[in-house]
Every structure is written in structure tokens, then in C-alpha cells.
Amino acid sequence: MxxxxxxxxxxxxxxxxxxxxxxxxxxxxxxxxxxxxxxxxxxxxxxxxTNVTMDAEDLLLREFLGVRSEQDTAEAARWIRSRQRADGTWANFHGGPGDLSTTIEAYTALRLAGDHPGEAHMRAAAAFARRGGGIEAARVFTRIWLAMFGQWRWDDLPALPAELILLPPWCPLNVYDWACWARQTIVPLTVVASHRPVRALPFDLAELRTGRPSRRGRPGGTLGALDRLLRRYERRPLPGLRRAALRRAVEWIVVRQEADGSWGGIQPPWVYSLIALHLSGYAVDHPVMRRGLRGLDRFTVRDERGRRMEACxxxxxxxxxxxxxxxxxxxxxxxxxxxxxxxxxxxxxxxxxxxxxxxxxxxxxxxxxxxxxxxxxxxxxxxxxxxxxxxxxxxxxxxxxxxxxxxxxxxxxxxxxxxxxxxxxxxxxxxxxxxxxxxxxxxxxxxxxxxxxxxxxxxxxxxxxxxxxxxxxxxxxxxxxxxxxxxxxxxxxxxxxxxxxxxxxxxxxxxxxxxxxxxxxxxxxxxxxxxxxxxxxxxxxxxxxxxxxxxxxxxxxxxxxxxxxxxxxxxxxxxxxxxxxxxxxxxxxxxxxxxxxxxxxxxxxxxxxxxxxxxxxxxxxxxxxxxxxxxxx
Structure with missing residues (x-):
């Protein structure tokens, strides 16, 4: 104009x-x-x-910890369904294009809620996912969630060694080289990746796979060589070093829990920290876990459209x-x-x-x-x-x-x-x-x-x-x-x-x-x-x-x-x-x-x-x- x-x-x-x-x-x-x-x-x-990944991952978190309720699931599923676009996809912003990883996570959450893969809205979502390359082409964080439920192999994910926490601040790749929101996510993820948990889902996601090999997250050059070296190390980590790293990482996580039970007041480090602590022996009724789960309620919005989570x-x-x-x-x-x-x-x-x-x-x-x-x-x-x-x-x-x-x-x-x-x-x-x-x-x-x-x-x-x-x-x-x-x-x-x-x-x-x-x-x-x-x-x-x-x-x-x-x-x-x-x-x-x-x-x-x-x-x-x-x- x-x-x-x-x-x-x-x-x-x-x-x-x-x-x-x-x-x-x-x-x-x-x-x-x-x-x-x-x-x-x-x-x-x-x-x-934000978008429905918050709600899908909240249900997956609760499934992993064994605290998912029918009411929470039904209300979250109602919200997730309401955000599905006419073409069967979910977008990351209003008016935007369908996003592969967001659609896969939303689809998985609806399967948890009991939606049958033969229903029209599920068929449309699965077809989009396959056209986009399926689970094999999803982002690494989506495949980490799927690995936790046996829908992806941990061996096919990039290496994420817990020993990162031991690197001093002057050393490249130390945790303080990451932005604050990223370091709070990566530290608990190193704990999760070290444990390589698998909690079976009551269904399989075969309809979201293409069978083609995944190339996402596979770098070439020096970083590719480093990743291959770390993968070999992950198969046989030094026991004493790994124990020290996990102990330091858990201490790092616990001391950074905020008064409201969150980590950084944002969703990604919050859910991964709860999973990491749970894998490290913290029961769901441990005070740190109770604070974390209770704090999520403060980030929950409920209305006639369903139940949804604020990312922050x-x-x-x-x-x-x-x-x-x-x-x-x-x-x-x-x-x-x-x-x-x-x-x-x-x-x-x-x-x-x-x-x-x-x-x-x-x-x-x-x-x-x-x-x-x-x-x-x-x-x-x-x-x-x-x-x-x-x-x-x-x-x-x-x-x-x-x-x-x-x-x-x-x-x-x-x-x-x-x-x-x-x-x-x-x-x-x-x-x-x-x-x-x-x-x-x-x-x-x-x-x-x-x-x-x-x-x-x-x-x-x-x-x-x-x-x-x-x-x-x-x-x-x-x-x-x-x-x-x-x-x-x-x-x-x-x-x-x-x-x-x-x-x-x-x-x-x-x-x-x-x-x-x-x-x-x-x-x-x-x-x-x-x-x-x-x-x-x-x-x-x-x-x-x-x-x-x-x-x-x-x-x-x-x-x-x-x-x-x-x-x-x-x-x-x-x-x-x-x-x-x-x-x-x-x-x-x-x-x-x-x-x-x-x-x-x-x-x-x-x-x-x-x-x-x-x-x-x-x-x-x-x-x-x-x-x-x-x-x-």
C-alpha cells in the first residue's frame, strides 16, 4: 500500500x-x-x-508414568480432534501447512484415546504421514517419544551420552553452550537415552511407517564420524564414568526444579525431567515428582472445547x-x-x-x-x-x-x-x-x-x-x-x-x-x-x-x-x-x-x-x- x-x-x-x-x-x-x-x-x-504437540506429549507422559486417566484422555482427545484440519493434518500455527511430526504425535495420542485407525479422520492423518515419509522422516524428538514406547529403535537415534554433563564450561559441546531452554531439555534427555526405556503401547503404529530407511539426524563429515563413535560407546559405556554422569545429571535436574514444580516454566524440559527422574528411581509419589505433576495442572486450560496444555x-x-x-x-x-x-x-x-x-x-x-x-x-x-x-x-x-x-x-x-x-x-x-x-x-x-x-x-x-x-x-x-x-x-x-x-x-x-x-x-x-x-x-x-x-x-x-x-x-x-x-x-x-x-x-x-x-x-x-x-x- x-x-x-x-x-x-x-x-x-x-x-x-x-x-x-x-x-x-x-x-x-x-x-x-x-x-x-x-x-x-x-x-x-x-x-x-501453541499446537497440539503439547497435549499429545502430555498424554504420552502420563501413559509412560502410569498416571493417565480416562477423563484427562477424553478431554485432551476432544481438543486434539478439534484442531485437525480438513485434510486430516495438524499444523504448527493457524492457517499454516500440515506438519508431519505434529500429525504423527497427534495421531498417536488419539490412538491412546481409542480412536480406531479405520475412522475417516485417522485414515486421512495416516495417509498424510506416509506421503511425508512416515515416522522415518519425523523429527528426532518425535522419534525419541516413539522409542520410549517401542515404536522406534533406540539404536536408530543420534547418540546422546550422559557424559555431556561432565564437560567443563570452556569445553565445546558442554551443556552451557546450549541455550537455557535447550540445556534444560538435553540434560534430562541424556538420562532417558542412557536408560533406553521401552514401555509397550496397546497398539502398533505400522500404518505410519513407509519401510524406507531414515536419513534424518544422520550427519556426514566430522560430526557424522563423532556420532558413529559415540554410538559405539553407547553400546559399552565405561561403567564408572556413566554412573558419575547420571548421578551428576540427576542432581543438576533436581536442583533446577522451580517452586511451581516446573523446569524453566516450559513444557519440554518439564516432561523430560519427570521421565528422567522416574527412570532414575523417583517414584511418582516422591515429593519432586508430586510437585512436577501437580504443577502441570496450573498449565492446563479446560473449557467446552476440551483440555489443553500451555507450553509456557x-x-x-x-x-x-x-x-x-x-x-x-x-x-x-x-x-x-x-x-x-x-x-x-x-x-x-x-x-x-x-x-x-x-x-x-x-x-x-x-x-x-x-x-x-x-x-x-x-x-x-x-x-x-x-x-x-x-x-x-x-x-x-x-x-x-x-x-x-x-x-x-x-x-x-x-x-x-x-x-x-x-x-x-x-x-x-x-x-x-x-x-x-x-x-x-x-x-x-x-x-x-x-x-x-x-x-x-x-x-x-x-x-x-x-x-x-x-x-x-x-x-x-x-x-x-x-x-x-x-x-x-x-x-x-x-x-x-x-x-x-x-x-x-x-x-x-x-x-x-x-x-x-x-x-x-x-x-x-x-x-x-x-x-x-x-x-x-x-x-x-x-x-x-x-x-x-x-x-x-x-x-x-x-x-x-x-x-x-x-x-x-x-x-x-x-x-x-x-x-x-x-x-x-x-x-x-x-x-x-x-x-x-x-x-x-x-x-x-x-x-x-x-x-x-x-x-x-x-x-x-x-x-x-x-x-x-x-x-x-
């Missing part, structure tokens, strides 16, 4: 008055809805919706964004929703050490995590957003917490000046090439969206060393794509990255006329949809043809507007975007958004944050109506 596509009175007017008047009404309705979603404890948490929960992130949105909308800092939300955030500060200290041993703790109970893994992204929210709300004790967070955040800068989410300098590319790393991001390098959020926070609350901010801004400018956009690691995708970068550069004092800013503005204007909104499909992570293209969504339209407004734009593109938000708003004040716009692993795992459709439009409308200088920041 070009800037001159909407001109004249139609660009300024909306049904029932001018566009600003319509935007004001939409903003008030949205704020009312957001305030109404607040928990009595002061926090917000929208559902974090985002109360700190959601609450920080909600507080900022309400302040941007013009609510005073003393409003109960704002003040109580900020007070809750203040109480969630992380004051203890975590795995991040392996690379930054002298850095004092501070900052915030993503979840309710994830004290071992604060992250710079959440910390930046909480700092931006708390600095605008006068609370006793907030200033020392903000200062601690700024010091910690600045200390997490990577050598090149950028910022990653959880660790500093977690960039060893060798990890990516290992044969069992065929799904999901496994390292945590600096990214444009995280660096931008940190820049925005440090520009508002300058660090003791000004060079940290200067180097981060320089990193961000270097990271701009040739087309003028920025890549989005944790949100979809270039719209998200650009939506983070432009406000950060503005906060850091980069003028609106800077060539980098003008290129970004031009990119956003070129990628505006004809309806006035913005959208970007998750396929853009793998197919460049989708970059900046997709159905208009409330969250992505808001990101684009926030970026354009930060760049000083009051253009017809901005007015068209605001008009889209006004027109698309539901009568209850929120927006429909079935599309996934959050990212777990680029190219592999996606998230629909149910609060994104509300908090970001509020911020966009608030900043449109109340530009900086009128109380918005």
Missing part, C-alpha cells in the same frame, strides 16, 4: 465522528476490557496457545505490557490497575543467581523472568519491559529494583554489543550441527528485537557505563536488513523486529531523518495491506516470499503503528492503520486474532499470545492520541 492510497476527508473521518474521536472510543473500550481481565492479585496473564505462561511479560499500555492510554499512575500491577511486578524481582552466571560470574543478580516461578532464568527482554513500566509508577522500593535490573541487564551485553534473551555470548554454532538438533533454536545469540527492547530501557535508565548503550545502538543499526526491516526472533517477524527497533532508536536519540529510520518507515509503508492493517505469516521464517505478508492482525498492525509513530510519522499510512484497528474491534473492546504472532523457535514453534491482541493496540492507539510529551512514554 502506498501513502497516497487514502487521502482527503475519508482519511480523517470515521463513522460517528473524526478518526481521533473514533480512536478515543476504541481506546476506552479496550482499556475497560483489559482492566476487567486483571487478576485480583494485580497481574495479567493471557492464554499462551507469561504473567510477568503480560503484566509489564499491560501496565505500559494503560499508562500510554492516559490512565494515571495511581489508578488501581496500574499501581497494583506495578506492585505485583516489583514483588517478582529475581534476586538470586542462575545459569547466566556461568558466563558472567562477577555480575550481581537483578531483573525479571517470564513466568510466575522461574527464578533461575531471568531474561533481558522481560527485564527491559518491566523497567520501562516501573519507572513510570512511583512505588516504594521501585528505584533500587530498577537500578539493580539496569546493572544486571547492562552486564549481560554480549561481546559484539548486542543482547540475547537469557545468556551472554551463547553463540557457539557447533551446537546447531549436532544430529539431534533438527528442531528448534538451540543457541541464544543476540537478536534485534531483544537488543531493541534493552536499548529502549537503557535509554530511559542509562547504565553506569554509557558505552554499553552506544555499542547496543551500533549493533542494532548493523543488524538492519538490506530491505530496511529488522528480523524478529521472538515475534512474527520483520514487522515485530521493526516494531521494536524504531522506538528503541528514537529513545536513544537517533533522529527521525536518519537513513536507517527512513528505510524502515518505507519498508513498513510498502508492506501495509490494502485494508490498512499489517500482518506477517509465520512462513516468513523459512520462505522469504512471506516476509511482511499475511492477514492483518491487531497485534502486528499495532507494532507497525508504534514504530511509525516513534519515527515521527503522522501519515496516511498511520491513519489507515488506526482506522483498521477501530473497524476491526469487537463490541466488547478487544480484537479477534486466531493467527499466531509470537515465536518460540523460528521456523518450528509458534505462539498465539492471547493478550497481544489487546495490549499492543492499546499502546498504539494511546500513542497516536497522546504523543510523547502528553504523558505517554
Amino acid at each position: 502506498t501513502p497516497d492510497m487514502i487521502t482527503g476527508p475519508a482519511a480523517r473521518e470515521a463513522p460517528g465522528g473524526t478518526l481521533p474521536e473514533a480512536a478515543e472510543r476504541a481506546l476506552r473500550a479496550a482499556c475497560d476490557h483489559l482492566v476487567g481481565l486483571r487478576d485480583p492479585g494485580g497481574w495479567w496473564k493471557g492464554e499462551l496457545e 505462561q507469561s504473567p510477568v511479560w503480560d503484566t509489564a505490557l499491560a501496565v505500559t499500555a494503560l499508562l500510554d492510554a492516559g490512565l494515571p499512575a495511581g489508578h488501581p490497575a496500574v499501581a497494583e500491577g506495578a506492585a505485583w511486578l516489583l514483588g517478582e524481582e529475581v534476586r538470586g543467581p542462575g545459569d547466566w552466571a556461568v558466563r558472567r560470574p562477577g555480575l550481581r543478580p537483578g531483573g525479571w523472568a517470564f513466568e510466575f516461578d522461574n527464578d533461575g532464568y531471568p531474561d533481558t527482554d522481560d527485564t527491559a519491559e518491566v523497567v520501562l513500566a516501573l519507572r513510570r509508577v512511583p512505588l516504594p522500593g521501585a528505584r533500587p529494583a530498577v537500578d539493580r535490573a539496569v546493572r544486571w541487564m547492562a552486564g549481560m551485553a554480549c561481546r559484539d554489543g548486542g543482547f540475547a534473551a537469557f545468556d551472554a555470548d551463547n553463540t557457539r554454532e557447533l551446537i546447531r550441527k549436532l544430529p539431534f538438533c533438527d528442531f528448534g533454536a538451540v543457541i541464544d545469540p543476540p537478536t534485534a528485537d531483544v537488543t531493541a527492547h534493552v536499548v529502549e530501557a537503557l535509554a530511559a535508565e542509562p547504565p553506569a557505563d554509557p558505552a554499553v548503550l552506544r555499542r547496543a545502538v551500533a549493533w542494532l543499526l548493523r543488524a538492519q536488513e538490506p530491505d530496511g526491516s529488522w528480523f524478529g526472533r521472538w515475534g512474527a517477524n520483520h514487522v515485530y523486529g521493526t516494531g521494536a527497533a524504531l522506538p528503541a532508536l528514537a529513545a536513544a536519540g537517533v533522529p527521525a531523518g536518519d537513513p536507517a529510520v527512513r528505510r524502515a518507515v518505507a519498508w513498513l509503508e510498502r508492506h501495509q495491506n490494502d485494508d490498512g492493517g499489517w500482518g506477517e505469516d509465520m512462513r516468513s521464517y523459512r520462505d522469504p516470499a512471506w516476509i511482511g505478508r499475511g492477514h492483518s492482525t491487531a497485534s502486528q498492525t499495532a507494532w507497525a503503528l508504534i514504530a511509525l509513530l516513534a519515527a515521527g510519522e503522522r501519515s496516511t499510512a498511520v491513519e489507515a492503520g488506526v482506522r483498521w484497528l477501530v473497524r476491526a474491534q469487537r463490541p466488547d473492546g478487544t480484537w479477534d486474532e486466531p493467527y499466531h504472532t509470537g515465536t518460540g523457535f523460528p521456523g518450528d514453534f509458534y505462539i498465539n499470545y492471547h493478550l497481544y491482541r489487546l495490549v499492543f493496540p492499546i499502546t498504539a492507539l494511546g500513542r497516536y492520541l497522546r504523543p510523547p510529551g502528553d504523558g505517554a512514554g
Whole structure:
């Protein structure tokens, strides 16, 4: 869409008055809805919706541990069936293509629930699986699940020796070379792979096999030779070394269990840790196991559509964004929703050490995590957003917490000046090439969206060393794509990255006329949809043809507007975007958004944050109506 596509009175007017008047009404309705979603404890948490692998693997976990109930199975199966597409497949995101591994796991869960392979929906799923190469072509993690139930040979999986836990942090392939979410998954998986358990299912999955040999996860070259060597070692490990490794791994797992029973507050390490401990002699009634299983209930959503699992929960992130949105909308800092939300955030500060200290041993703790109970893994992204929210709300004790967070955040800068989410300098590319790393991001390098959020926070609350901010801004400018956009690691995708970068550069004092800013503005204007909104499909992570293209969504339209407004734009593109938000708003004040716009692993795992459709439009409308200088920041 070009800037001159909407001109004249139609660009300024909306049904029932001018566009600003319509935007004001939409903003008030949205704020009312957001305030109404607040928990009595002061926090917000929208559902974090992913795909049915969470539900399938939950049933497989319960089957493995012998705790699967008929009610849980029936409710989860109802949800899984409701997500099946007309072609018999399951996708990883709304509107996306069928995914082989997700379909295989969903199919297996439905077999557990009693669905017969001769039923039409099962026949369609099995046919798709065979066309896609069957179990033999599934990702390694899917085949690990199937191996645990005798549906795949452990010998045909990449080697995963428990002795990895014994490697010191300076040694390549040590567990701290993995991103935090990956290391918490790999350590328990090494325990599982060492035990090579097989718990028979009451059925066989022959209808999902093609009989062709599997080549997935079989590297060539040096890594292929290393894998073959480790496979031979796995057949005859050194007994004393293996016992020491398993003992260390189990201790490592137990000490990292969070207060809510989770591991890292995310599903993959949680389920694998429970299985690893169970194989190591922990009965299901052991306190650690009881805490872990009970904690899963907190991540369970039940409604008329069935029972589904959240892969993670985002109360700190959601609450920080909600507080900022309400302040941007013009609510005073003393409003109960704002003040109580900020007070809750203040109480969630992380004051203890975590795995991040392996690379930054002298850095004092501070900052915030993503979840309710994830004290071992604060992250710079959440910390930046909480700092931006708390600095605008006068609370006793907030200033020392903000200062601690700024010091910690600045200390997490990577050598090149950028910022990653959880660790500093977690960039060893060798990890990516290992044969069992065929799904999901496994390292945590600096990214444009995280660096931008940190820049925005440090520009508002300058660090003791000004060079940290200067180097981060320089990193961000270097990271701009040739087309003028920025890549989005944790949100979809270039719209998200650009939506983070432009406000950060503005906060850091980069003028609106800077060539980098003008290129970004031009990119956003070129990628505006004809309806006035913005959208970007998750396929853009793998197919460049989708970059900046997709159905208009409330969250992505808001990101684009926030970026354009930060760049000083009051253009017809901005007015068209605001008009889209006004027109698309539901009568209850929120927006429909079935599309996934959050990212777990680029190219592999996606998230629909149910609060994104509300908090970001509020911020966009608030900043449109109340530009900086009128109380918005």
C-alpha cells in the first residue's frame, strides 16, 4: 500500500465522528476490557496457545508414568480432534501447512484415546504421514517419544551420552553452550537415552511407517564420524564414568526444579525431567515428582472445547505490557490497575543467581523472568519491559529494583554489543550441527528485537557505563536488513523486529531523518495491506516470499503503528492503520486474532499470545492520541 492510497476527508473521518474521536472510543473500550481481565492479585496473564504437540506429549507422559486417566484422555482427545484440519493434518500455527511430526504425535495420542485407525479422520492423518515419509522422516524428538514406547529403535537415534554433563564450561559441546531452554531439555534427555526405556503401547503404529530407511539426524563429515563413535560407546559405556554422569545429571535436574514444580516454566524440559527422574528411581509419589505433576495442572486450560496444555505462561511479560499500555492510554499512575500491577511486578524481582552466571560470574543478580516461578532464568527482554513500566509508577522500593535490573541487564551485553534473551555470548554454532538438533533454536545469540527492547530501557535508565548503550545502538543499526526491516526472533517477524527497533532508536536519540529510520518507515509503508492493517505469516521464517505478508492482525498492525509513530510519522499510512484497528474491534473492546504472532523457535514453534491482541493496540492507539510529551512514554 502506498501513502497516497487514502487521502482527503475519508482519511480523517470515521463513522460517528473524526478518526481521533473514533480512536478515543476504541481506546476506552479496550482499556475497560483489559482492566476487567486483571487478576485480583494485580497481574495479567493471557492464554499462551501453541499446537497440539503439547497435549499429545502430555498424554504420552502420563501413559509412560502410569498416571493417565480416562477423563484427562477424553478431554485432551476432544481438543486434539478439534484442531485437525480438513485434510486430516495438524499444523504448527493457524492457517499454516500440515506438519508431519505434529500429525504423527497427534495421531498417536488419539490412538491412546481409542480412536480406531479405520475412522475417516485417522485414515486421512495416516495417509498424510506416509506421503511425508512416515515416522522415518519425523523429527528426532518425535522419534525419541516413539522409542520410549517401542515404536522406534533406540539404536536408530543420534547418540546422546550422559557424559555431556561432565564437560567443563570452556569445553565445546558442554551443556552451557546450549541455550537455557535447550540445556534444560538435553540434560534430562541424556538420562532417558542412557536408560533406553521401552514401555509397550496397546497398539502398533505400522500404518505410519513407509519401510524406507531414515536419513534424518544422520550427519556426514566430522560430526557424522563423532556420532558413529559415540554410538559405539553407547553400546559399552565405561561403567564408572556413566554412573558419575547420571548421578551428576540427576542432581543438576533436581536442583533446577522451580517452586511451581516446573523446569524453566516450559513444557519440554518439564516432561523430560519427570521421565528422567522416574527412570532414575523417583517414584511418582516422591515429593519432586508430586510437585512436577501437580504443577502441570496450573498449565492446563479446560473449557467446552476440551483440555489443553500451555507450553509456557507469561504473567510477568503480560503484566509489564499491560501496565505500559494503560499508562500510554492516559490512565494515571495511581489508578488501581496500574499501581497494583506495578506492585505485583516489583514483588517478582529475581534476586538470586542462575545459569547466566556461568558466563558472567562477577555480575550481581537483578531483573525479571517470564513466568510466575522461574527464578533461575531471568531474561533481558522481560527485564527491559518491566523497567520501562516501573519507572513510570512511583512505588516504594521501585528505584533500587530498577537500578539493580539496569546493572544486571547492562552486564549481560554480549561481546559484539548486542543482547540475547537469557545468556551472554551463547553463540557457539557447533551446537546447531549436532544430529539431534533438527528442531528448534538451540543457541541464544543476540537478536534485534531483544537488543531493541534493552536499548529502549537503557535509554530511559542509562547504565553506569554509557558505552554499553552506544555499542547496543551500533549493533542494532548493523543488524538492519538490506530491505530496511529488522528480523524478529521472538515475534512474527520483520514487522515485530521493526516494531521494536524504531522506538528503541528514537529513545536513544537517533533522529527521525536518519537513513536507517527512513528505510524502515518505507519498508513498513510498502508492506501495509490494502485494508490498512499489517500482518506477517509465520512462513516468513523459512520462505522469504512471506516476509511482511499475511492477514492483518491487531497485534502486528499495532507494532507497525508504534514504530511509525516513534519515527515521527503522522501519515496516511498511520491513519489507515488506526482506522483498521477501530473497524476491526469487537463490541466488547478487544480484537479477534486466531493467527499466531509470537515465536518460540523460528521456523518450528509458534505462539498465539492471547493478550497481544489487546495490549499492543492499546499502546498504539494511546500513542497516536497522546504523543510523547502528553504523558505517554
